[in-house]
Amino acid sequence: MPKVSDKNTEANSVKQIPKLFALKHGQKRVMVNRYKSYKLMLDSACRHFPTIPRDAMTFQTDQLDICEGQLVDVTPETWDKVIDSITSLEVTRTALSLPNPLPSSATEAIPSRSKNVKVKLDLVLTSGDTLSVRTELSSRVQKLVDYVARKSGNCSSNHKITWHGLRLDGNRSIGSYNILDGDSLYFLMDQVGGKPVIYVYSPSDMDVSVKLTLSPEWSFSAIYPIVTLKQDNGEHIEWNVRTHQDGSLTERNSGLDVSYLFWEAKTNSDAFPRSPASELQLVDVFSPTSSTLGDMDSIVISVDKVTVYLDNSLKALGLHTEARTSFITYWLPSILKHEYIALRFVPQLAYERAASLSISPQPDIVTRVFMLFRGISKENLADWPNAQMQAEKDVARWADVVGVDLERANDTALFRVLEWGGMEVRV
Template sequence: MKAQTEEKQISQHLVLKHGQKRVIVKRQRSYNLVLDSACKHFPSISRDEVTFQTNQLDVCDGHYVDITAEIWDDAVDLLNIVEVTRRAESISSVPLPNISLPNNQPGPSQFNEQYSSNDGNVTIKLVFPSGEIQTAKISRWPNLLLMLIKYWDNVPLLSGQFWLGCLMGLCGVIMHANRRIRSYTMEDCDCFPVYEDGPFVRKPVIYLYSPSEIDVSVTLSLIPEWSLSVIYPVVAIEDHGQRLEWNVRTHQDGSLTEHYSGLDVSYLFWEAELNLQAFPQSSASKPQLVDTFNPISSTLYDTDSIVIPADKVTVYLDKSLKVLGLHTEARTSFITYWLPYILKHEYIALRFVRQAAYERTASLHISPQPDVVTRVCMLFKGIRQEHLANWANAQMRAEKDVDWWVDVVGVDPARASDVTLFRVLEWGGMEVPI
C-alpha cells in the first residue's frame, strides 16, 4: 500500500472525526500517538474504547472497517479522514439505566439474562442522526429497543418503532422495538443508519389547466406502504388512508373551486407517510424491478443520479424542471420549498423518478381524462465530502445537459405547454435517509 502513496505528496495532517466534530491533527505513524490525540479531542470516549475506522480504501468495499494497530503504519498514508468510534465489547457487561419501558417490554434484569444466551452474537455498526458511528456486538436474543437504549442517549421510548436503512444499498426495514433482534436478518459488519422516522413524500401539488371551465373528479390511490398524512382541500380519506377524491371546477386563470368546501385554491395538495402496518416483520428484501418506485426501498446510486454541491442545486433544478415542463411559478415553488432541506448538506445526490413507476405507487385517476399528465417526483439525499469518491459517475453526469431527464421521467414538454389542451401537472419529492 505504501507504494501507492509515492505518486503524490502526502499531507502532514489527518482529520479525526467523531459524530459532527472534526479535528485536524498531525499525521502520526505511531498508533499510540494518534490514540493520544483522539482521547484528547474526544474525551467522552475512554482510551480502552477507542477504535479507528475507515471506508476509504478499496479493500473496504464501501464498508467501515476497523484499523488495527498492526496495520496502522501501512494505511496511514492512504487516509485523509479517520472515524473515531467507540468499541463495544459486550452489551451485557454494561449496566442498563433504570427507565420506564413501553408495555410488554422486559426490564434490565431480563435484558441482561437474554444477552447471556449462547444463541450467537453479531457485530453491526449503528450510524446515528448526529453522524456518530458505533460498533455494537450484540446477542440475537434481546429486543431492539433495549439494544438502542445502550447506544443512543436520545432513543424515543414511546414511539415503539425505528427506521433502519442499509448503507450498502439494500432495502431498509421498519424494525419494531418489541421484537427480538434474531427475527431480523443481520450479518456481521452490516452497517445501519438509525432514524426515528422513515422517509415522507412531501408537497405533491396538482395543477389542473383547462381551455374552458369544466367539472373534474381527481382520485388519488396509494400503495399500502403509504398513508395520506395531510391533504388540502380537506375531503374524506378512504381505504385505510390510501384513497381520496376531490371534485373541483377549473377556471381559465388556472385556479380551482373545490365543490364540497367551496374553497378557491391554486392547486390540490397531499403528503404521505410510511404505513408501518404494511411492512413485514423481517428485513429480508425482495428484488426490486428497475421500473419500480417504493418509498421504503428506493434510493440513489452513482449509476442513476447526479451529485453537485448544495449551493449549485438551485440553478440545476431550475434548468431541469423547465425542460420537464414546469412553468415559472411551479419551478419557483418547487425550489423554495426544498431549498431549506437541501442547504443542510454539503453535497446533494438527486434524481427524478420515472413517471410510470411513480404512477404505480400513487395512482391518479382524473375524469374527464386529461390530454396530457406530467408528474415530477424528485428523490435526493445529502452526500458528505469524504464520500464523493463513491459518486464519480454522478458528478460527471451533473455536467451533462439536463435534457436527458425528459426521457428518464417520460414526459412530453411540448404538449404540457400547449394551452389548447386539458393539462395536469404535479410535482413533489422525498428526502432519502443518508
C-alpha cells in the same frame, strides 16, 4: 447469458476488465463499480437493496462452467478469484435462523451477571452506512434509536429497528433479546413524500374528478382541500373541482378556491415493497419504503450549484415559473443542510405505481415530476464518479427519463395536469 469458462480465466486477465458491474435482485437492476474487495461490494449492495439485512445478503453467479448452469454462492474467500471473470451477480436473501428472544417479562429482569456486560454492535442504516457502538446489555433499545437519530440528524420517532428480521421494542432492554457481541441491528426510517401538488388547467371552465390512490407502502399525512379518506388495498381520496381559465380551482364540497390540490404521505416501513415478478422490467422500480439513488442513475452536485441546476431541470420538465419557484423554495431548507446533493427524477410510469392518479374527464396531457434526493458528504464523493460527470451534462435528458412531452405540456389550448413533488431519502 454465455457462460465464462474457468479455463479462460487466466487468458481473460490480460484483457481490459470493465470498471462497471451489474447487481440484480428480483426486478431491480443497478450498475455499480467493480470492487475487488468483497466488503466494498457488500457495502454497495446494501445501499442499493436496503430491504435485505446485511447479514442475510448473499452473492450468487451461474456464469462459470463450474456452476453447471445453477446459481452458486460466491464466498468471501473465492471473491478475488471470481470477480474478474463475471459481469453480474444475483443478490439474494438467505433465510436466517432466528435466536429465541426472552419473553417480554424479562424487560426489567436482566440476570445480575449481565447488567454491566458491554457488547459491540453494528448499527446499519438504510443507506448501508454502519455505526459501531459499545453498550450495556441492560440499556434499553430506545437508547440505540436515539443515538442513531443524533448521528443522522433525524427525529428518533421516525426510526424502526430490527434484529434478524425481528422488530425490536424500544422499551425493552438489549439483553432481553439475546443479542450477542458483534451482532448487527438494522434501522429503517419512515420517510415523507413532501408536498406533491396538482395543478389542473383547462381551456374552459369544467367539472373535474381527481382520484389519487396510494400503494400500501404509503399513507396520507396531509390533504388540502380536506376530503374523505377511504381504504381499499391502499388509501385513496377523490377531489371534485371546478376548473377556471385563470388556472384556479374551486373544490365543490367545501367551496374553497385554491391554486392547486395538495397531498403529503408518509412511508409505512412495515409494508413489503411491491415488485411483482410478473411485471416486465420496462420502467424503473420506485418503492417509497426503499428508495435509492445510485452512481449510475443520479447526479451529484455541490449545494451552491443546486438551485440553478434545479431551475433549469424543472423548466426542461415543463414546470412554469411559479411551480419551479415553489418547488425549489420548499426543498431548499433541507438541501442546505448538506455539502453535496445526489438527486434524480423518477420515471412517471414507476411513480404512477406508487401513487396512481385517475382524472375524469381524461386530460390531454398529464405531467408528473417527482424528485428523490439525499445528502452526500465530501469524503464520500469518490463513490459517485459517474453522477458527478452527469451533473455537467444537458439537463434536457431528464425529460426523456421522466417521460415528458414538453410541447404538449406547454400547450395552453389543451386540458393539462401538472404535478410536482419529492422525497428526501434519509440515511
